[in-house]
Amino acid sequence: MPTQNKSKLLIVDDLQENLLALSEIIKQDDRTIYQASSGEEALFLLLEHEFALAILDVNMPEMDGFELAELMRSTEKTRHVPIVFVSAAGKEQNYAFKGYETGAVDFLHKPLDICAVRSKVNVFVSLYQQRNQVKHQVEALEKSRQELHATQAELQRSLRMRDEFMSMVAHELRTPLNTLFLETQMRKMQLEKGKLDAFSEPQLQRMVARDERQIKSMVRLIDDMVDVSRIRSGKLSIRPSETELSALLQRVVSDLSHQANSAGCEVTLHADVKANGIWDEFRVEQVIVNLLTNAFRYGGSKPVTVTLTRNDNVAEITVRDQGNGITLADQHRIFEPFERANTKVGSGLGLGLYIARQLAEAHGGSLQVESAYGEGAAFTLSLPFRNGLIQQ
Template identity: 65%
Template sequence: MHDATPTKLLIVDDLPENLQALEALIRGDGRTVYQAGSGEQALALLLQHDFALAILDVQMPGMDGFELAELMRGTEKTRSIPIVFVTAAGKELNYSFKGYEAGAVDVLYKPLDSFAVKSKVEVFVALYQQRDAMRKQVEALEAARRQQEETQAQLQHALRMRDEFMSMVSHEMRTPLNTLYLETQLRKMQLERGNMAAFGPDQLRRMVSRDDRQIQNIVRLIDDMLDVSRIRSGKLSLRLGSVELAGMLGRVVQDLTPQAATAGTSIVLDAPVPVRGWWDDFRIEQIVMNLLTNALRYGGSQPVVVTLAVLADSVRIDVRDSGPGVKPEHQAKIFEPYERGVGSEAPAGLGLGLYISRQLAEAHNGSLTLSSVPGEGAVFSLTLPRTEPPAAE
């Protein structure tokens, strides 16, 4: 069974009738025979194709067969092509010796023995096909080896990411759980001592507030992990409805004002007019919360500015901080999962906020981008299309 790629043979002779006769002898299934009427034509073909065998007439005007063979042996691409010389000169001229000296594998004398020619061509075609098949096998083995190495590297990376992720989850979960546990032990000790004064109205309010913060931290971590799982499995769904963005931004800023004060800074909102659209209010609020929390964390205790802009067919929310900014080589990386900043100290959290936020923006057919110059802060821009509600609504 022949390979799908035909085996190519080259015959060179200055007489067209000799070329036709020789082609009639050597053509066959799975072969393509190329003819050249001169050494120059032969060289052009040799540079374009890979030949299994070249049959050269010795006595040609201009460049003869020996000169052509010498050029072939001096070129890397054609050096290994077997050469058979054909000559009408008498054996007494000793062309056989000169032909072998020129690198030929055989010298044939005219008139040609058709059986001998066919047999020799069969041998060289078979050798070429065997070498070609072996080369392809070696290439396939090399490709398989590279693929195996790549797969192994990906597996090791996945295992490393899993171990790092489990370590982060354990650490992040342990902090609020430890706080809750210590609070519980403290209250248990007060109850055992009968110290009911420790549970007065003011104390209870502070206890509930602390518990609520720790529980919310745990819920946030779990929600982030669930969101990543939904995104990767394609099961993240949006509950679209009418949303007024200016009011939403005002509520989010108000909720985060105590956190900003704790960080020694403030949040400035510039949303002068109501803007209504058809989005998932919970998910948009989640994106804005992530961006603001991120800005407060990296903003260097400088005010964070939130701007709402109305464009032709979309709206854009910009969250600007005045922190150290993000280097160009890190700007794409921070949107990857489990990336927790680029400083020497990793901040709290699993490094999922920006990844989830971008995925949520794209789920709305929008975008989340970063513009930053090191030393001049960063601007995260959430762009959302102003789609209309369904007709039934």
């Protein structure tokens, strides 16, 4: 039997021959026997170990068995250790009565009845093992209860997130759909009234532009939900090819110039270095678009800078805004699905940064944020050069 599973027994007697004799009587494979030749030595052992039973000789110099028992009963660690007294004194001295007064569970007279001693010790060892078993079962039940409570809390959180997600999806889809529906109703009314001048070329261009923005908004929302589903199922698609980041950034900044103007943000691009590598151009662009869109949304109409740097191993793209910044608590949350910083600015499902980080990690890279509340935020996308880097 492993040592840690054995019951521990303590024998205290000032005579070595008594210790050896009693050890031989009660030894078994399921127990470990400790010997002490004095009360002081016994106390050190009692404080160090947990014993199933202590067998104390009554007549010992300096500290007798009764005094040791009183000390044991005064300490929380040893208070509940069963005590059996052993004495060579005659029964007429009434030691047994005094022993029971000090909290003993039994009193044995010498010469010892070997069978009786073994039987009594076996009973106490069995009781101790049963108590331990019950204790472990209770601990296991308590652990199971805590795990069940945690599971229930997580389930409730999941249900709450599901409900909030469905509510957000409904809201985010309803806004562009309502706009499209109202635009359609107005055009229908104008056609029915014969107001064809409302459909001049400039008017039609504005109508098409508005429709395109609303449709793109819905498509982006649906694409985000599809990406989350792919990420969670391990089916996110990454198609690496030769990609040059400087040109990619110039194109993205140019494509988003109208959005930047609408937000009142001036965008400055620092991308003089060439960074050629094997990455999924579409997915990298998706990350940068998300970071810039967030910078326009939360940047407080202040300048936004995009910087490309590189070394031999990694290309880094940093998008920095000068908005209110992100608290440390929010910095840990914003990369989780359906989470957004605690701000009244902007809307959305809270999926963009979650998807962006997953895309960065799918490239073997990372997406990190540095921010202090009130001092803006800087998001850095790190992309390692690998898979056949093309040097220029």
